[in-house]
Amino acid sequence: MENIFVNAMDDGYGGIYYMPTTAGYTLIVVLLILVLLAASAITSRLRGAKRPVNVRQLAFSAMAVALATITAMIRLFSMPMGGNVTLLSMLFITLIGSWFGLSGGIACGVAYGLLQMFIDPYIISIPQLLCDYILAFGALGLSGLFAGKPNGYRKGYLAGIFGRFVFSVLSGVIFFAAYAPESGIFSNPLLYSAAYNGAYIAAEGVVTLVILSLPPVAHALETVREMTAK
Numbered sequence: 001m002e003n004i005f006v007n008a009m010d011d012g013y014g015g016i017y018y019m020p021t022t023a024g025y026t027l028i029v030v031l032l033i034l035v036l037l038a039a040s041a042i043t044s045r046l047r048g049a050k051r052p053v054n055v056r057q058l059a060f061s062a063m064a065v066a067l068a069t070i071t072a073m074i075r076l077f078s079m080p081m082g083g084n085v086t087l088l089s090m091l092f093i094t095l096i097g098s099w100f101g102l103s104g105g106i107a108c109g110v111a112y113g114l115l116q117m118f119i120d121p122y123i124i125s126i127p128q129l130l131c132d133y134i135l136a137f138g139a140l141g142l143s144g145l146f147a148g149k150p151n152g153y154r155k156g157y158l159a160g161i162f163g164r165f166v167f168s169v170l171s172g173v174i175f176f177a178a179y180a181p182e183s184g185i186f187s188n189p190l191l192y193s194a195a196y197n198g199a200y201i202a203a204e205g206v207v208t209l210v211i212l213s214l215p216p217v218a219h220a221l222e223t224v225r226e227m228t229a230k
Contacts, residue, residue, distance in 0.1 A: 082122060090140055093160070140163065
């Protein structure tokens with residue numbers, strides 16, 4: 001199967017996944033830009049700003065997506081069937097929610113998910129694409145629930161990675177249950193998916209929280225937060 005946006009590929013296990021074509025990549029980049037612009041416009045309206053686009057939020061969101069993309073390539077550990085422990089990649093997205101609120105955080109997460117789909121795609125169906133790239137990464141924006149609260153960026157980070165965990169587990173149960181062992185406790189697709197996805201998400205979470213506990217890091221983040229409010 002082939003069309004203007006995707007090519008069907010054999011995954012080597014009897015299944016099929018889809019790789020974007022050049023037109024598909026272009027569409028993803030355009031969607032990414034539109035998502036960030038829409039998020040900035042929505043947040044500005046909610047704040048009652050006179051300008052339709054919050055340029056500061058847009059700039060910080062773009063930098064967060066860029067930093068998350070770069071650090072996602074620094075893999076401390078990779079799981080055999082997808083999923084990586086990276087160097088703080090999820091943190092940068094959750095910070096946007098902590099600084100600009102729920103709508104801005106979710107939109108930044110969705111934009112990051114689209115970019116991840118552009119860089120490292122593994123797509124077997126549209127519903128799986130939505131779950132793994134849009135919903136899972138978009139859930140990182142749940143950090144916005146703790147915007148403006150004491151230690152909001154730490155609490156927001158935990159909320160964001162938990163949201164990603166939930167959708168990743170859901171994807172594993174629905175779309176990848178066939179990969180669960182045939183016997184043993186992990187033959188249950190839900191337990192297998194929870195253990196598999198929890199392993200790399202929790203590991204990165206622990207590493208990130210340790211780094212956040214360092215005084216220089218906390219001071220630097222507070223300085224940047226003050227910049228976002230100017």
